Amino acid sequence: xxxxxxIACLDCHDGRVVKGVQFVDLIDAGDPAxxxxxxxxxxxxxxxxxxxTATHEGRQTLLDTVRxxxxxxxxxxxxxxxIRSADDAAQVFEAGADKVSVNSAALANPMLIDNIGxxxxxxxxxxxxxxxxxxxxxxxxxxxxxxVQGGRKLAGRRVVEWAREAEQRGAGEILLTSMNAxxxxxxxxxELTGAVSEAVGIPVIASGGAGTVEHFVDVFGRGKADxxxxxxxxxxxxxxxRALKQELAKAGVSVRLPC
Amino acid sequence: MERCVVIDYGxxxxxxxxxxxxxxxxxxxxxxxxAVSGDAGTVRAAGRIVLPGVGHFAATExxxxxxxxxxxRAAIGRGVPFLGICVGMQWLYAGSSEAPEQPGLGHFAExxxxxxxxxxxxxxxxxxxxxxxxxxxxxxxxxxxxxxxxTHSFKAPVTADTAAITHYIEPFAAAVERDNVMGxxxxxxxxxxxxxxxxxxxxxxxGTR
Numbered sequence: 001x002x003x004x005x006x007i008a009c010l011d012c013h014d015g016r017v018v019k020g021v022q023f024v025d026l027i028d029a030g031d032p033a034x035x036x037x038x039x040x041x042x043x044x045x046x047x048x049x050x051x052x053t054a055t056h057e058g059r060q061t062l063l064d065t066v067r068x069x070x071x072x073x074x075x076x077x078x079x080x081x082x083i084r085s086a087d088d089a090a091q092v093f094e095a096g097a098d099k100v101s102v103n104s105a106a107l108a109n110p111m112l113i114d115n116i117g118x119x120x121x122x123x124x125x126x127x128x129x130x131x132x133x134x135x136x137x138x139x140x141x142x143x144x145x146x147x148v149q150g151g152r153k154l155a156g157r158r159v160v161e162w163a164r165e166a167e168q169r170g171a172g173e174i175l176l177t178s179m180n181a182x183x184x185x186x187x188x189x190x191e192l193t194g195a196v197s198e199a200v201g202i203p204v205i206a207s208g209g210a211g212t213v214e215h216f217v218d219v220f221g222r223g224k225a226d227x228x229x230x231x232x233x234x235x236x237x238x239x240x241x242r243a244l245k246q247e248l249a250k251a252g253v254s255v256r257l258p259c
Numbered sequence: 260m261e262r263c264v265v266i267d268y269g270x271x272x273x274x275x276x277x278x279x280x281x282x283x284x285x286x287x288x289x290x291x292x293x294a295v296s297g298d299a300g301t302v303r304a305a306g307r308i309v310l311p312g313v314g315h316f317a318a319t320e321x322x323x324x325x326x327x328x329x330x331x332r333a334a335i336g337r338g339v340p341f342l343g344i345c346v347g348m349q350w351l352y353a354g355s356s357e358a359p360e361q362p363g364l365g366h367f368a369e370x371x372x373x374x375x376x377x378x379x380x381x382x383x384x385x386x387x388x389x390x391x392x393x394x395x396x397x398x399x400x401x402x403x404x405x406x407x408x409x410t411h412s413f414k415a416p417v418t419a420d421t422a423a424i425t426h427y428i429e430p431f432a433a434a435v436e437r438d439n440v441m442g443x444x445x446x447x448x449x450x451x452x453x454x455x456x457x458x459x460x461x462x463x464x465x466g467t468r
Contacts, residue, residue, distance in 0.1 A: 002427055003386045003406060040451070045386055045408075074279060076408055076449050096274055098449065121314035123382055123410040172382060172410070203384045226380060256386040256406040259451065 003256045004220045004248070005227035006241045007046040007205060008039035012081075013053050015061045019183075019231060033068040040075045043242030043259040047073060048101070048175075048229060050128075051081030052150060058082070063095045070096025078126055080175075086115040093120060101126040101175055104148040107155045107162070110169060117170030126205070127166035128175040131159040131192060141191045151179050159192065160199045167200045174200060175229065178208040185211025190223035197224035205229055213247040220253050260290050261306035263462065266331075266347075267297040268312075268321040276311040276344065279448035283459045291462055299326035303333055307462070311448075312346030316371070316413065317358035319350045328364065335366070340466045341440045342397075348435060348442025349415060357413050366440050371415050374428045382412040383427045387445075389434070395422040397441045397460050398434060405453045407433070407445040414444060439466050 010017045010032050017035050018026040029035070036047045049069060051062045059082065066079050079092050080101030089100045100120075106112045106127055117125045130147045137143035146155040146162050155162075163174050176196050178189035188209045197204040203226035206219045210230045219225045230244075245255040263284075265277045273295050280293045291307065302308060308331065312318070322328045335341050343351050350363045355371035363370075374381050386406040391398050414431035417424055425433035425444070435442045441461065447454035 001388060002383065005385050070275065071278065072282075074282075074449060074451055074455060076410075076446075094274075096278075098275065122412075123384065124314075173384060201380055202382070203380050226385065259406075 001254050003045075003254045004225070005045040005205075006043070006216075006245055006248075006255070007048055007227055007229045008036070008044035008241060009048045009050060009207070009229045009231040010035055010039075011231060012049055012051045012062070012065060014058065015065050018052070032065050033071070036069045036073055036077070039241060040073055042240035043245055043256075044075065045241070045256055045259070046076040046078065046227070048078045048080065050101070051079070053082070059088075063091055066092055066095040066097055080126070080128055085112070086119055089116045089120065093124070099124050099126050099172070101128045103128040103130065104155075106166070107146065107148055107157065110165065113166055113169040113171055117172075122170050122172040125171050126173045126175050127163070127171040128177065129159055129163060129166075129196075130177050130179055131189075132179045133189070133192065141195050144192055147179060160195055163196045163200050163204075167202050171202060173203045173205060173226075175205045175207060177229075181209025182207075184209055187211065187215040188219040188223055188225070188228070190218055193219055193223035193225050197226070203227060213244060213251070216244065216248055217251045217253060220248075260292050262292050262294050262301075262304075263307035263309065264302050264305040265293060265295045265309045265311060266302060266322075266327060267295050268325070268327060269297070269318065273311055276309060276448045279455060279458055280309065280462065283455055283462055287459055287463065289462055297325065297327070299330040302327055303330040305334060305339060307466075308334055308339055308341045309461075310341070310343045310347035310350065312344060312350070314346060315357060316346055316349060316355040316363075317361055319346065319358075319363070320361050322350070331364065335440055338439050338466050340461065340464055342461050343442035344448075345411060345444060345446060348444055349413060351435065351440060351442050352415055355413050367415070367418070367420055367435060367437070369416050369418055371413050373413050374431075377428045379428050381428075382410055383414075384410045386450075387425050387427060387433075389423040389425060391423045392421055395434065395436055396464050397436055397443070397457055398423055399460050400456055401453060407443075407447065407450040407453055407457075409433075409445045411444060415442075
């Protein structure tokens with residue numbers, strides 16, 4: 001039976017893991033290669049490294065970080081941040097990533113999804129969508145809006161429609177982040193995740209808001225997520241993926257155990 | 260020193276497979292050198308061959324175009340242990356509906372096909388369990404229910420040569436094995452301790468030479 005994946009996410013800035021609340025107020029949370037190896041050892045099913053540096057000089061630092069992180073990592077490894085072309089993606093794959101995640105650049109140039117998919121296969125393309133509910137809309141979920149540039153700018157696209165287009169263009173997975181919930185530890189946005197998961201035929205990774213085991217049970221059930229991303233609950237030794245999965249198994253969620 | 264050649268035919272991330280083999284060769288203290296190559300002569304002379312592959316079945320056309328198909332056939336013929344991974348496993352069959360015009364090696368007579376349309380997500384992405392069918396050299400020491408990582412939309416049918424079955428939408432061949440030719444649909448290089456154990460089994464296997 002296919003299991004629900006618990007994905008450890010490392011937000012990186014200038015070669016260091018950082019954590020902020022709603023993308024601001026960053027604090028240092030360690031070395032990416034060390035953190036990735038620890039998460040894999042502690043039962044994470046996959047590692048995502050999101051680079052938020054976005055400067056030109058930062059590219060070399062990122063490739064170096066990816067190389068060091070991939071070196072002794074034997075679980076799937078996805079890298080995102082600043083990938084603007086199929087060539088950028090090729091460099092990240094060459095450095096050892098199994099998948100790339102694209103966000104702002106795909107909204108600016110949707111053909112990027114087609115191009116990376118054609119060269120490296122759909123399984124290698126994750127389209128990350130930063131979503132915020134529109135409280136003034138008639139239907140805040142169906143009308144949830146996509147944001148770009150680390151959540152600073154409205155993209156002018158509705159979340160569900162954009163996810164569907166990404167699938168048609170050859171995305172292999174959708175990584176959906178609720179910006180309302182991100183870093184708040186008050187739970188995933190299950191309504192929005194469920195709406196996206198039902199709209200597409202590819203796996204959806206839920207992100208933003210994890211704080212308790214119940215939140216994960218909820219997003220795998222009501223939210224119909226195939227995987228869930230967690231950053232803050234794993235940092236600073238609060239919990240481990242293994243401990244989380246043992247609790248999920250007790251709650252009837254199918255997970256990879258032993259791990 | 261024996262040379263295990265990981266075939267480079269321009270399809271996907273070879274480094275991750277190569278580094279996993281390097282790690283196991285080192286850990287087991289085996290006198291095996293891991294080499295990444297797309298040269299037919301190197302493959303013909305290899306002591307052990309791995310055909311990785313992520314992406315599209317059509318990419319295997321490069322194997323025919325560069326003479327690698329003939330080199331692989333010759334090596335298999337003299338008993339060299341061969342492991343195909345993902346599309347590299349599918350290529351061992353007669354072909355795949357992903358690229359009907361492109362023949363596979365035909366070592367296994369059946370063909371690969373896309374998962375049947377269903378309410379389940381396609382591609383099949385994630386960790387799924389193995390149901391081991393018979394004494395498999397490749398899967399020795401793998402306990403029933405251990406999980407491995409899959410990412411694919413096409414799959415091989417269950418036949419007498421199937422070494423392990425996985426269930427997703429329908430039962431399919433997660434591993435195939437006959438004589439010195441083996442294949443896995445999942446990615447052992449991405450399947451944590453279980454995957455590394457499988458790669459170690461492949462490196463340790465003496466073959467039929």
